[in-house]
Amino acid sequence: MQSLQEKASEWSGVNTADAFAIDDTNLFQKLGLQTFINLSTNFYTRVYDDEEEWFRSIFANSKKEEAIQNQYEFFVQRMGGPPLYSQRKGHPALIGRHRPFPVTHEAAERWLHHMEKALESTLDIDADSKVKMMNFFRHTAFFLVAGDELKNQNQRVPCKHGASKPAAS
Numbered sequence: 389m390q391s392l393q394e395k396a397s398e399w400s401g402v403n404t405a406d407a408f409a410i411d412d413t414n415l416f417q418k419l420g421l422q423t424f425i426n427l428s429t430n431f432y433t434r435v436y437d438d439e440e441e442w443f444r445s446i447f448a449n450s451k452k453e454e455a456i457q458n459q460y461e462f463f464v465q466r467m468g469g470p471p472l473y474s475q476r477k478g479h480p481a482l483i484g485r486h487r488p489f490p491v492t493h494e495a496a497e498r499w500l501h502h503m504e505k506a507l508e509s510t511l512d513i514d515a516d517s518k519v520k521m522m523n524f525f526r527h528t529a530f531f532l533v534a535g536d537e538l539k540n541q542n543q544r545v546p547c548k549h550g551a552s553k554p555a556a557s
Contacts, residue, residue, distance in 0.1 A: 396531035399493070407527030409520045416469030421460075423512040424467075428460035431506035435499075443498045467521075491536035496529040 390398070397403050416424070432455050438444050447455065461472035503525050507518045 392531055392534040395534035396527050399533060400526045400530040402523045402527040404527070406523045408524070410467055410524045413517070413520070414468035415517055415521070416464055416467050419467075419513060419517060421464060421469070423510065424460040424463045424469075425456070426512065427506055427510045428456045428463065430509050431459065431502055432456045434502040434505055438498070438502070440498065443495065446495060491532045493530075493533055496533050500526055500529055 393404060397407070400407075432447075432452050435447055435455075436444065436452050458473065465471045465473045500522075504522060507513060507522060513521070
C-alpha cells in the first residue's frame, strides 16, 4: 500500500526532497511576517472572488479574515517562524482539519492556481523562495487529496508499529 507521502509525490509530480526544500532555509527569517500576511491575503482575496461557485462554496462557512490568519500563522510556523498557529489552535493536523471539506484533485488544482497567482503578486518573495514554496504547496495539496481519498474509502491508516490485524467481527 502506498503511503500518503508517496501518493502526494506521484500525484503532484514533486518528490519529497523538493517538497521539503523549504526546510533548507528559514523562510520566515528571510521573508518576514508581513510577507506571509500579504501572501495569505492575496490568496484568499482570489479564493473568495473565484468565478467557480463550487470552489467558493468550499469556503462559504469560513470568515475570510480567519482563513487568512489561519493560513499565514501555519505558513510562518511551518517555514521557520514562531509557533503562532499551534499556540492559538493546537497541532496543525492538516488532514484532520481539512476533513470536513471536499479535498479533490480538482479542488487541489484550483487552490494551487490561486496560490501560484498569489505568489506571483507578492513581490517581497524572491524567485528561489517562490519555487520552494510552490513545491511544498503542490505536494501538500495532494497529500491532503490522498488523505481525503483514504477517508472516503473508509480505510484506516495502518499503524507503523505493528502488522495489520483483521478487524474483529
